[in-house]
Amino acid sequence: MASVNTQFSIAVHVMAAIAHHDGVFASEVLARSVNANPVFVKRILVKLSKAKLAKTTVGKSGGYGLARSPKSISLLDIYSAVNPPDAFAIHTYPKRKECIVSSNIKEVMSDVLVGTEEAVHGHLRQTTLADVVSIIRARSG
């Protein structure tokens, strides 16, 4: 939902770029590689770093590298790191106590949302960063 949010997509792109080239790269280099706004990419890299998916080295010759092997990083890890909005939002209008639908719908929808998020997570958990790199290499070859 909710989404015009491209951060997950960009996060996977930069992680795949790092994994494919297997090295440490400055955020500016990665941004150019993605053809994206440098600060926007930087902000996503900070999230990946805080989620301990990327490790950083500061100063001259510093940059971003992977903190773990591509095989051990799932798309769910990356998805969670950038913290995208939920699959859908539940409205916040006040309850009307005299109406049992109004009084209970939010809780019902909340359960539906939890199930939906689990479905999304379950799917994203099945693919690793290593898979993504393999697919890219297979496609280009």
Next chain:
Amino acid sequence: MASVNTQFSIAVHVMAAIAHHDGVFASEVLARSVNANPVFVKRILVKLSKAKLAKTTVGKSGGYGLARSPKSISLLDIYSAVNPPDAFAIHTYPKRKECIVSSNIKEVMSDVLVGTEEAVHGHLRQTTLADVVSIIRARSG
């Protein structure tokens, strides 16, 4: 107020209200019942009507009723009717031809998105409007 898209949530609320009370109701009545903005609810009702989930009668004593039995309407039907945004968006930065990651990532992410949407749909398909009404009644009783 536009934190994210709440239309699916409101659509289920309105449909559950119609199903629970089993009748034909004017959009203004439904909006009051949901404690929501009348025109916003109206716009959602129009979508439900176009998706043939609600049937409308115009003029005095007109309003919205269900077009099918609650048992035959899934949450996926309602979800599709309001046409919410995808689970995530894929960035639109131009490809860099010399980079195989950049050249292929969008197609890979597109497949991931399709799978994710299928997971969401699969989950929402499992619950019907009749289920929602049952749950609400059980909770209130």
Next chain:
DNA sequence: TTATATGGATACTAATATAGTATCTGAAAA
């Protein structure tokens, strides 16, 4: 027939989330 209530549409404003720009700080390496 006529007054009225309805669905449906449109134009506009307001609020919010996302993305883009510019600039700065502090640390680490050369």
Next chain:
DNA sequence: TTTTCAGATACTATATTAGTATCCATATAA
């Protein structure tokens, strides 16, 4: 000590979502 990096901040721009006001055509009850 100079350069280069991560990371942060403040601001602007844009897109999406939600809210407000108003109108029209039509069906129906009176």
